Amino acid sequence: MIHACIATGLLIHAGGLIYVSGGDLQHRNGADVYYKFRPSSNFAYLTGVTEPGFACLLDPETQRFTLVAPKVPEDAAVWWGGLPSLDQLAEQAGADACIYAEDLPSYVQRHHAGQAQLLALPHFAQHQQQAVQQLAGLQALKAVQSGSTNSSSAGQIQLSTAFLESTLHRCRATKTAAEIGCLLEASCGSSAAHKAMWAACQPGIKEFQLEAAFAHAAGQAGLMQLGYPCIVGAGRNAAILHYERNSATVGPNDLVLVDAGAEFRHYTADITRTFPASGKFTAQQRDIYNLVLSLQQHALARVKPGVAWAELQQSTRHLLLEQLQQLGIVKGSLAALTEAGIDRVFMPHGLGHFLGLDVHDVSDVGPVPERLEAGHVITVEPGVYFMPLLLQRAFSDPKQASLLVRPAVEALAELGGVRIEDNVLVTADGHLNLTMAAGMPKEADEIEAYMAAHNVQQ
Known part of the structure; x- marks a missing residue:
């Protein structure tokens, strides 16, 4: 009331x-x-x-x-x-x-x-x-x-x-203490469900079986409904942003991207993790994973009241271009890469959105914040993807093609994509990461260690 x-x-x-x-x-x-x-x-x-x-x-x-x-x-x-x-x-x-x-x-x-x-x-x-x-x-x-x-x-x-x-x-844009409690409870149950998938995953399993493992574990944690259809994309399917078919077989060398959250009293979590089906990242997979993790760490370190979301997103995109350049995937100056829109070839979505009763929650300015305020709950979800359509368009555009290292890009096509997403409360003096408070690992070594200790194939 x-x-x-x-x-x-x-x-x-x-x-x-x-x-x-x-x-x-x-x-x-x-x-x-x-x-x-x-x-x-x-x-x-x-x-x-x-x-x-x-x-x-x-x-x-x-x-x-x-x-x-x-x-x-x-x-x-x-x-x-x-x-x-x-x-x-x-x-x-x-x-x-x-x-x-x-x-x-x-x-x-x-x-x-x-x-x-x-x-x-x-x-x-x-x-x-x-x-x-x-x-x-x-x-x-x-x-x-x-x-x-x-x-x-x-x-x-x-x-x-x-x-x-x-x-x-x-x-609804500014959450009360009771709402924050519901979102934390949703994060706890959803985090446990994500880890249940890590434990269940093995090459040859179907994506929908991993989805079932998530739903079962969420129910066991007391979360009766999912907040939105699960996205479980293995291999190239990880490059499809809202992939919901979840019908493919997980290959032994696949990365598996899972974007899934369950509701507590209608407040939903929205967590994404990307993990290796084998339990071990390859060197190539780890490079891209750590790139995305560095983007998220950059953004999270700057979440506090008064921050303009557009500025935070732009600085994160600049870091993306610098990191891609360091890995030898793109070339040219930062100004040229930015002007050509190369960042959107690899990360075509925004940095995050409001979260609450709706997975893309509401405010007086829409689902994406303009300036952060205490009481806002947002997602922070950078990603890097190798999408056939966007790459084809980029290679066909002389301006963009000149800034891409084609052999390096094509060597990563099978990887699909990586996204890491946390749910974050903006506090009076900074922020509280609800996903991390719920005990959800995200460092590559932590994921490998968890899978080694709990996965059925290990």
Whole structure:
């Protein structure tokens, strides 16, 4: 409820009531098969309620929190189990009251008479539309569905989507102590799951079997849902940024890149580690791995309040070019390499993003920070990849081709890619690396030592 208080406090001058839906079950196939439910992140932030079909009504002026529950047929208990009573639901959620969705209009008339505005998100659960329609008028509902940001109707309440989403995003960017605790718990369980994959990996295993090892270990650690689809890329598949097929066989000389995180109370970790399938890095693999590690160490050493993210990213890219030059992969001056965009041939993605209820979390400036502030939780995830498409384009571009040492680049094509990603809290005087606090190794020697001690093939 503390997050509801924060959000309503910021919206008190906007006037009106706040209405947020948690979402409904999404149909998968057949008559009654649904995807596993996860509430909308904004609803989870405000209420902590995890069941489908719920909504909430908040009064910024009085701080009154009303939970809106679906009224399910009595026979539903035979198939899915019954819901607690309204009083029990209110107590569990810390709400002042709990009502059924069908009673929402009359409840508002009794308890919130005189309110002229309903603040809502652009989209809300289908089964709640009738209640909102009765509150705000059919004309306003249609305006929201067509993309209008503010509308009025002949009804007693105007429906507005102009303020709520941006306010919630601004609130969610700065994490409370409770949220940080959830993210640390997610990091602990996800770190254990990553190490379980190291223990299970052996040449000939399938990528999806490593994914299964991660999900099993995360569940054993008490994390019931993954934060996003696992990326398990062996060999050349490690060069595919959002590779989710996870169907290939792991070769004996492959590096395996795994980007995976699980949720604790809907807050997700987002950790990437790259490890050798054999348990030992080759000299070539270690060179690239240590290059990426040096990039991350450079960036992490500079994470603190007030730092401009774009400047941090640029200095990290300059270091990338210097390191590639030292390894004999590129040539030319730093200015020429930068001007030609050679850094983006090898690292086409950004340095990181916000993290929280969403893996690419929200803020008032989007998923990527502009300037770091205490309470931000971000990822720091440099990488180096040898992507066939980007290399082909670079070799075909006279300007870029003149700056690449082609034999050295082509000799690394089979390696695929390396990414190292940690989750980092910005503190008042610097930062706290949540991934390292969770005991997640990342030095090449540490990975080899762990695999030697725990891997089934060692």
